[in-house]
Amino acid sequence: MFDNKPIGIFDSGFGGLTVFRSILQQLPDHDYIYLGDTARAPYGNRSFQTIHQYTWECVKWLFEQGCPLVILACNTASAKALRTIQQKDLLNEDPAKRVLGVIRPTAEVVGNYTKTKEIGVLGTKGTIQSGSYLIEIDHFFPDVKVYQQACPLWVPLIENGEHDKPGADYFVKKYLDQVLAQSPHIDTLLLACTHYPLLLEKIKAYLPDGIQAIAQGDIVAKSLVDYLQRHPEMENSLSNNSTQRFFTTTDDTADFDHYAEIFFGEPVKSAFAEVKY
Structure with a gap:
């Protein structure tokens, strides 16, 4: 246990570090x-x-470290676990604690990016199958058409360090072609996986003129700022010592640190987290 009250940020692996940054x-x-x-990563095909079980076990571990607020910086966990955690688990655990995801804050603004009112959503198999983005975007922007495309090989490419290699180009182009084939009017692609910003330059290289790719990091960060402004009781409960600590559920922390630096953009020194399974 630690005396401070940090914000917890959870992901199945490394992708959430792009949001954390x-x-x-x-x-x-x-x-x-x-x-x-x-x-236990990846979560995408589970x-x-x-996914609810794994996510809730990790959220409880973060609560045990003193976090009153946890961000699920993972689209798959947000799609498949967040609702149950918010509506059921927190009531039994501690109603004062909060768990937030990345899908709703993204859906709240993504419709503002499109001029044609047609958006493509690129995500893991789990996120796409959940239909969460279809539901949430329709709630905020009922006049926007949403087309989905699962990209099951993008996360393995990234987590094996192949995302910036020539071999990744085939699979980047493959999934882009598939989503854009669904409508000639798509002008905005949402990268609905926190890993995908590492492929952003390759994605942009294969996009036709007039089509933009949107990553989630800044959107989620701005939403969190707004949330804390609207909930001063949570803001006042958080500690402010400018510290960042990193944990992984694998005992090979050196391997985690190596890949984490790629996502976070600066060196990471992690410790082993003994999450109760």
Whole structure:
């Protein structure tokens, strides 16, 4: 246990570090704990039940470290676990604690990016199958058409360090071609996986003129700033010592640190988290 009250940031692996980086730029004074469940990653192809179980176990671990607020910086966990955690688990655990995701804040603004009112959503198999973006975007922008495309090989390419190699180009182009073939009027592509910003330059290289790709990091960070402004009781409960600690569920912390630096943009020194399974 730690005496401070950090913001917890959770992801199944490394992708959430791209969101963490943006949050840190917006809110540099807060304390943070990042937890990557790399021992059980990836989550993308797992069932709703399994993803909820894994996510809730990790959220509880972050609560035990003193975090009153946890951000699920993972689209798959947000799609398949967040609702149950918010509506059921927190009531039994501690109603004063909060768990937020990345889908709703993204859906709240993504419709503002499109002029044609047609958006493509690129994500993991789990996120796409959940239909979460279809539901949430329709709630905020009922006049926007949404087309979905699962990109199951993008995360393995990234986590194996192949995302900037020539071999990744084929799979980048393949999934872009598939989503754009669904409508000639798509002008905005949402990268609905926190890993995908590492492919952003390759994605842009294969996009026709007039089509933009949107990453989530800055969107989620700005939403968190707004949330804390609207909930001063949570803001006042958080500690402000400008500390960042990193944890992984695998005991090979050196391997985690190597890949984490690629996502976070600066060196990372992690410790092993003994999450109760």
